[in-house]
Amino acid sequence: MKINTKVRYGVRVMIELALNKQKEGIYQKEIAKNQDISFKYLDQIIAGLKSSGLISTVAGKKSGYRLTRDPVEITVLDVYNAFNPEFAVVDCLTDENSCRKTTKCATRDFWEGLNTALVKYLRSTTINDLAKRQAELDQEPQELIFYI
């Protein structure tokens, strides 16, 4: 039950882009540095976000990435789905043939409920929520240091 790095990094990338709406676009190099993600690995994160239509870019020398929609319209579930086709904590939710007893199975119903709870949570928060929260955290004073 782990969230993989593509989704985790993907969310962070989206937050960074959301916090820089004003600019024309942010370079991959810049994102890699700020988010401490390997430049090359970021290739794949960006590819996923792009093919899902969450971010856009123009190729060439002066380009960079930006969000395609208002971040209040993008939920974390959207980012999750950019890297995972469908959310299913057990296979029998999406593949009837994965188990003989898909119908009349108390555990299947239970896992389905878990799935629903998870999807609901992921859909309840937008990139804008996270970006706002991150901005707050960044503005809070540093930890107090006492000099003797």
Add this chain to the structure above:
Amino acid sequence: MKINTKVRYGVRVMIELALNKQKEGIYQKEIAKNQDISFKYLDQIIAGLKSSGLISTVAGKKSGYRLTRDPVEITVLDVYNAFNPEFAVVDCLTDENSCRKTTKCATRDFWEGLNTALVKYLRSTTINDLAKRQAELDQEPQELIFYI
């Protein structure tokens, strides 16, 4: 975000034991057959449940397994924990060193919320709930067949 087979099978084993409280104990062979789990793989499932104190047995010729507690006192989270030491959807929740920015990270807080939702759901259902539900499903009439 998959539930692994050990947890899934583990829950089914627990339900089977819960539904057979009256008997002295159920043989591994019987569980394997009823639940369609490889006998050998069941070794590991049972070992996990046993070392967590959820089931007990006496070795020897006539033995079998039974629950150690009333199934109303056993949640699915207990079974989950029998195979996963601690519930953490991202490492930074349990290992401070896994990321530089554990504090002041909006995403960390978000994943922590996801984690909490999961734990809450897993703790909300007991083995008794599932066993009762399974008994109901088993008693419902077969699918109707119409003869012309």
Add this chain to the structure above:
DNA sequence: ATTAATGCTATTGCTTTAGTAGTATTTAAT
């Protein structure tokens, strides 16, 4: 002593994950 059960540890094949590598393409600036 035999038999039928559980108990334990190691191994294996497979898939996924996380990341690297290399090269091609695009376009602004020169």
Add this chain to the structure above:
DNA sequence: ATTAAATACTACTAAAGCAATAGCATTAAT
């Protein structure tokens, strides 16, 4: 036009985790 600085794409790889198998040891009723 050429170059430089960005993105775009595809393949590869090392390591870890997952699901299951294999083999032998131990226990206790008969």
